Amino acid sequence: MGRIKEILRLTAQIKKQSVSMQRRLLLYWFSMVLAIAAALLLILSVAGVFNNQSQKVHETLQLQLDNAQIQLEQHMESLEAYTIALSEQISRELDSLLTENGMTVADLNDNPELLQRLQENLMPRLYMALQLSRCSGAYLVLNATTNTSSDKASHSASGLYLRYANFHAKGAADQDVVFFRGIPEIARAERLELHNRWNLEFDTDLFPGYDAWMQTEVGRLADSCRWTERFRLTDTWEDVQLLCVPILDKSGKVCGLCGMELSSLYCYLSYPELNSSFGPIITVLAPVEGTKLLLDKGMNGSADGTFLTDADTLSIRDGRYFSTYSSGSDRYIGLHSETEVLGADGGLSVAVLIPESTYAACRDTNRLVLILCSLLLLATTAGLSVFLSKRFVQPILQTIQAIRSEEVTGEGETGISELDELVAFVSSRSNAKALQRENVLPPDMEELFRSFADRAKTLSTAERTIMKYYIDGHEITEIPELAFISIHTVKKHNSNIYQKLGISSRDELMLYIDLFRRLDRLNELTDTP
Amino acid sequence: MKRFLSILLCMLLLLPAAGCDSAREEQPITLTIWHVYGGQTDSPLNDLIEKFNQTVGKELHISVQVTSVTNTNTIHEGVLAAANNDPGTPELPDMFISYPKTVLAMPDEEILVDYRDYFSEEELSAFLPAFIEEGTIHDRLVILPVAKSTEVLFVNKTLFDRFAAETGVTLKDLDTWEGLYETAVLYAQWSGGKTFFVHDYHFNYLQVGVESLGGTFFDEDGIAFSPAFSKAWEPYAEAALQGGVWLYGGYATEPLRTGDTIASVASSASVLYYSDIVTYSDNTSEEIEYIVRPCPVFEDGDKLVMQRGAGICTVRSTPEREKAAMVFLKWLTAPEQNVELVTRLGYMPVTQEAFDTYLPQAIEELEDPKYRELYRAFLQTQEEYTFYTSPQRDDYLAIETSLEEQVRLLLSAAAKNYQAGDDLKAAAQAVLQELKTYYGK
Numbered sequence: 001m002g003r004i005k006e007i008l009r010l011t012a013q014i015k016k017q018s019v020s021m022q023r024r025l026l027l028y029w030f031s032m033v034l035a036i037a038a039a040l041l042l043i044l045s046v047a048g049v050f051n052n053q054s055q056k057v058h059e060t061l062q063l064q065l066d067n068a069q070i071q072l073e074q075h076m077e078s079l080e081a082y083t084i085a086l087s088e089q090i091s092r093e094l095d096s097l098l099t100e101n102g103m104t105v106a107d108l109n110d111n112p113e114l115l116q117r118l119q120e121n122l123m124p125r126l127y128m129a130l131q132l133s134r135c136s137g138a139y140l141v142l143n144a145t146t147n148t149s150s151d152k153a154s155h156s157a158s159g160l161y162l163r164y165a166n167f168h169a170k171g172a173a174d175q176d177v178v179f180f181r182g183i184p185e186i187a188r189a190e191r192l193e194l195h196n197r198w199n200l201e202f203d204t205d206l207f208p209g210y211d212a213w214m215q216t217e218v219g220r221l222a223d224s225c226r227w228t229e230r231f232r233l234t235d236t237w238e239d240v241q242l243l244c245v246p247i248l249d250k251s252g253k254v255c256g257l258c259g260m261e262l263s264s265l266y267c268y269l270s271y272p273e274l275n276s277s278f279g280p281i282i283t284v285l286a287p288v289e290g291t292k293l294l295l296d297k298g299m300n301g302s303a304d305g306t307f308l309t310d311a312d313t314l315s316i317r318d319g320r321y322f323s324t325y326s327s328g329s330d331r332y333i334g335l336h337s338e339t340e341v342l343g344a345d346g347g348l349s350v351a352v353l354i355p356e357s358t359y360a361a362c363r364d365t366n367r368l369v370l371i372l373c374s375l376l377l378l379a380t381t382a383g384l385s386v387f388l389s390k391r392f393v394q395p396i397l398q399t400i401q402a403i404r405s406e407e408v409t410g411e412g413e414t415g416i417s418e419l420d421e422l423v424a425f426v427s428s429r430s431n432a433k434a435l436q437r438e439n440v441l442p443p444d445m446e447e448l449f450r451s452f453a454d455r456a457k458t459l460s461t462a463e464r465t466i467m468k469y470y471i472d473g474h475e476i477t478e479i480p481e482l483a484f485i486s487i488h489t490v491k492k493h494n495s496n497i498y499q500k501l502g503i504s505s506r507d508e509l510m511l512y513i514d515l516f517r518r519l520d521r522l523n524e525l526t527d528t529p
Numbered sequence: 530m531k532r533f534l535s536i537l538l539c540m541l542l543l544l545p546a547a548g549c550d551s552a553r554e555e556q557p558i559t560l561t562i563w564h565v566y567g568g569q570t571d572s573p574l575n576d577l578i579e580k581f582n583q584t585v586g587k588e589l590h591i592s593v594q595v596t597s598v599t600n601t602n603t604i605h606e607g608v609l610a611a612a613n614n615d616p617g618t619p620e621l622p623d624m625f626i627s628y629p630k631t632v633l634a635m636p637d638e639e640i641l642v643d644y645r646d647y648f649s650e651e652e653l654s655a656f657l658p659a660f661i662e663e664g665t666i667h668d669r670l671v672i673l674p675v676a677k678s679t680e681v682l683f684v685n686k687t688l689f690d691r692f693a694a695e696t697g698v699t700l701k702d703l704d705t706w707e708g709l710y711e712t713a714v715l716y717a718q719w720s721g722g723k724t725f726f727v728h729d730y731h732f733n734y735l736q737v738g739v740e741s742l743g744g745t746f747f748d749e750d751g752i753a754f755s756p757a758f759s760k761a762w763e764p765y766a767e768a769a770l771q772g773g774v775w776l777y778g779g780y781a782t783e784p785l786r787t788g789d790t791i792a793s794v795a796s797s798a799s800v801l802y803y804s805d806i807v808t809y810s811d812n813t814s815e816e817i818e819y820i821v822r823p824c825p826v827f828e829d830g831d832k833l834v835m836q837r838g839a840g841i842c843t844v845r846s847t848p849e850r851e852k853a854a855m856v857f858l859k860w861l862t863a864p865e866q867n868v869e870l871v872t873r874l875g876y877m878p879v880t881q882e883a884f885d886t887y888l889p890q891a892i893e894e895l896e897d898p899k900y901r902e903l904y905r906a907f908l909q910t911q912e913e914y915t916f917y918t919s920p921q922r923d924d925y926l927a928i929e930t931s932l933e934e935q936v937r938l939l940l941s942a943a944a945k946n947y948q949a950g951d952d953l954k955a956a957a958q959a960v961l962q963e964l965k966t967y968y969g970k
Contacts, residue, residue: 112810146812156812165569166599166607176603178569183810184787194783196568196802200812237572237598269596269619279556304559304594355556 025392029385037377053363057278057354058321061335064274064352068283069337072350075270076243076341079133079260080225083245086129087221087258090140093121095250105255108144108158115146115158116183123160123186129260130162130177134270137163137240137261139181140247141202143214143254155205160186163195163261197235206234209244209344213257218246227343229287229297230264230310239264239310241299262299264310271301279358280305281334288336288349291316293325298348306355308332314353324356331356399423441519452512453524458500461528466493468526471513476506557590558853561622563597563604565839566676566874568802572598573873577866585860591853596622601839605631605926612636621844623854626675628839630925632666642843643669647855655880656862663918664840673858675867676876677838678798679916680733680824681906682709683781685791685807687817692716692791703792706738706825710764713773716791726768727775727784729795731936732929733835735761737917741830747920751928754970759961761827766957769940770947776937788815794824796837800875800903821902823910836916838876875903877911939963 097118098104108115122140130138141159150156161181179187180195181202187194204210208228218224228242240263247256273280286298293314300310307330314325314332325332336351395416403426441449459467469479479490494506503509516522566574578593586592596619597607604625610618612635621640632638645653648670653661656674664672682703693699696719702708709726716725728734735758739746744757752758768774775784781793782802788809793799800821808814824834841861843854860866864883871878872891878884892904919925943960947953 146810150812150814152812152814163569166597166603176599184783184789188777188779191778193779194786196570196780196782197804198783198786200808200810235571236569237567237575237595265596268594302594304592305556307557307592358556 025389026385029389030382033378033381033385037374037381040377041374053366054321057333057359057363058335060276060278061281061322061333061352061354064276064281064283065335065337065350068271068352069339069350071271072283072285073339073341075134076227076339079135079243079262080222080245082129082133083225083243083259084221086125086138086140087245087247089125090122090247090256090258091249093125094118094142094247094255097121098250105142105144105249108142109148110146111144112146112183115142115144116185118142119158119160119183119186120189123182123190126160126162126258127177127190130164133260135243135260136238136263136266137161137180138259139202139242139261140256140258141181141204141207141210142247142256145201152203155203156201157204157210157256158201159256161202162192163263165193165195195235203234207257208242210257213244213246214254216246216254218248218252218254221245221248225342227341227348229344230299233261233263264300267299268302273302273304273306276354278362279354282306282308282332282353284351284353285339285341285348286351287343287345287347288316288338289345293336293349293351297343306330306332308353308355325351325353333359395419403427449516449519449521449524452501453516453521455501456525459497463493463497463500464526464528466490467497467509467513470506470509471517471522471526557586557592558850559592559594560624560850560854560857561594561596562841563599563607563622563625564595564841565598565600565604565626566798566870567598568600569598570801573801573870574598576873577861577870581857581860585856589853589856591856593857601626601628601631602926602930605634609634612640623846623850624841624843624858626839627672627842629663629666629672629921630923632671632842633921633923634926638667638669638671640845641669641671642845642851642854643671644673644843644855645670647851648859652859655882657879657881657884660840660879666921671842672840673843673862674838674840674879675862676798676871676874677836677879678796678876679837679907679910679914680729680737680794680835681797681903681910682822682824683785683793683795683799683803684820684822685785685788685817686820687815688788688791688807689820692719695719700820700822703822704825705828706761707764707828709792709825710768710773713768713792714771717772722772724775724784724790725773725792727781727790727793729781729793729799730929730933731765732932734765734794735932735936736919737824737833737835738827738830740917741833742827743831747922747928751924752932752968752970754965754968762961763954763957766940766943766960767953770944770953770956770960772944774940776941776944778933778937797875797903797907798838800899801873803899805899819899819902821899821906823906823914832914833917834910834914836918872900872904875900877907935964935967939967 094105097114098107101107101114103114108118126138126140139159139161141157141161144158145153145156146158147153159181161179162177163180165176165178177192178195179190179192179198181199183200184194184198208231209226216224224246226244228244230239230241232238233240240261242261243259244257245259246254247258249255271283273282275281280303282303283301284293284295284298286300287294293316295308295310295312295314300308303309308327312327314327316336317324317326322333322335325334332353333356334351334353336349338347338349341348396419399419399422403423456464456467465483466479469482474482476490476494477487479485480487483490498504498509501509501512503512513522513525516525562578564572564574566572572595575595575598578595582592597604604627607618608621608625608627608631611621632641635641653670660674660677661670664670664674666672684700684703689700696715698712698715702712713725717723736746738761739753739755739757742757742760744755744760745753746755746758747753765774769776775781775790777784780799780802781790781795782799782804784790785793786804786807788807803819805816805819806814807817826832841858843851843858845851861870862879864878864880864887867878867880867883868887868891870876872888872895878888892901895901895904922928939960943956947956
């Protein structure tokens, strides 16, 4: 309690101490600056400028995720629609051919002529499906083989597989198609090149899930569209995912598969990375298992400018604004969402990813810019406060200095009316004191004396001699004797003297002479001009 | 105070750009490439690119992405379409494989990097001078040699041996074109109409054949049709009319894979595409062996053989991307990588050091008998033959494409109409006349 009292006492003493006007003004300015800065910070934080890089990146990611999801779902849906139509066409063609020949699907085995006829009939449909769809290949495979006695008959199935040889995402109008699987005569008739690793039939052991498909009971085709997981297409340099839609015989049993191929290159070219202010945004369509995003089983857009590879499996950690995806060596931020696209083991998710390092660098840069901006604002306003305070007190100081050196004239010189008034007041008081101290006449009096002295200079020599006698204290009657002139002449001179000096009587003259004497300025009246 | 403020201002001006950019610099530069080394199969260059990406590339933050593996003609069309900004064409990649014909046909060669800006004289002197000269167009080195090939004869030894055992023909018969065509006709008779031989490029056969016979293949307008042309044409057309020569399009490897032919003359680089298994139309397969021999020549012609092998062009972009491309190309053409690449592809390296120091050992270490055969034939060719390089003509590809097409079409049509006993020479001459007429000669 005693200590508080002591502090209060000290504060009171400090308050009583005199503080310079500039310092006080500076303090006011600075308080105002701080108040403005605080208000600005409040407004900015309410507006979400601070911190909300996370919010901004979330918005960017969400927008891209929504776009990518729509784009991918439409793409996949259109492929599914084409493939369902293709499957139905194949079923009709198959049914028609088998009915015409009185055969069943099983009779296609060991019947190369019929298989060739069937492939000839189906080739235009497959070719058209390939050209109309946004895909890198199209295939159809029937559960029958040319030669059941061949060593590989148990895992060999006849079919057609066309692929683009040199795919470019932008235009599919005139792209080279190669004949990957099928009867070579059909390729030659169509003037198509055989693939460098052409084979007559499909090796079903290499076709993911083929055997399971052949055992599947299928209701509606639309409910039976599935994408395989990504796998390396044997004898090629590309990874692919195949859309599988069953081909049904007339009894509704699965007798083959058809579908479209999406190669990793197709996805790379079709879904380029998007440049955002936070870094490149990569789009992927891949399965999520638990907390893992399996890129090695999905279709990935271009990841140019990042270290992301198709082989990565990313561990997901959810966050408030975005999830973090870690490959072990690299981290990404992003969002993902389940799509309607079905993979082998359930739905596939679309994910959009940004390298965490580019995001963090942009975020840190923004923070630093903000801090530097604040510092700059503070420094500028502080500097401005000092400058304005100085500027404000400068005339006061100058006036004080002038007063000290007694150079003030009392006229408005500072440009500040209050100050001029003060100066005038101080000046008048100091003038009065000076007059008192140094017999200095007030200006109007001085003027009066000076004009009188000037007029005295107009007197003639005789008149000045007469006035000199008055100054010396002689009476009018003594002057004729002293000056050797008549009294009449003296009176005449007197009359001239009064007229020239602007007075009317000798008493008035004597009053002036008395005043000049008191001021010790008689010489001004007696000195010859 | 003033200094503090100016530093603060400078930082403010530089930071927003520098912060994001510096983070992006830490991310890799991704370079795209269109190449031809591997076609649609597993590509040895893709493997090497992966190796680069995982080693030097990873360290220097450079990643090379293959966006097309095709052939030089497709790249030619793609590059010209992209360079002319045709609708629907993709952007040019950072690097692509090209012959001079592509560069000559481009609307503006200046869009390609002059390698002399990035390679020192010493680095360039490591390459064989002829290859550097070949890549220099209008005094700018725009095509960097990577691998060189030649044409050789591939024979399905397994099937040829069966044929030879019954007919007495020998591999020696295939040393000359005359012998090869006779054998082809004999094979067609022996096999009941099967084709013996397939040319990868009929155009190359005629071009090198004419030149080896002392003629000139090209004239100002296109093909010269000199007497030497007729001399090269006759045995070839006569064999084709009798079913001895494969006249369908596509690569020579295709009919060998289906057993439809058993011998081919093709680029040494096609070794990658020859399969050791032949699959017949009844879905049975057979493992086969190959023999590789130097390209046949005319009995009274010079031992001349086509030298092929394109190089890599780099498209101008930013100095950073161009420098990154040079890092990759210097790595790729360093003798160790270069020999690894070429010996997996059936090419020859492009630097003297690679030839002298690395190639002999690499050949010794080859495990695939087909590749050992190839390099034996390759070295024999190098010793005995003179290499022929096609002239640099703007219309080269157009002539090549049209002649290939016309020869196949005209001979196919004539072969269908040809009956045993018809005047063979007259029939062959008639087709030649048709061909000349097509070209207005």
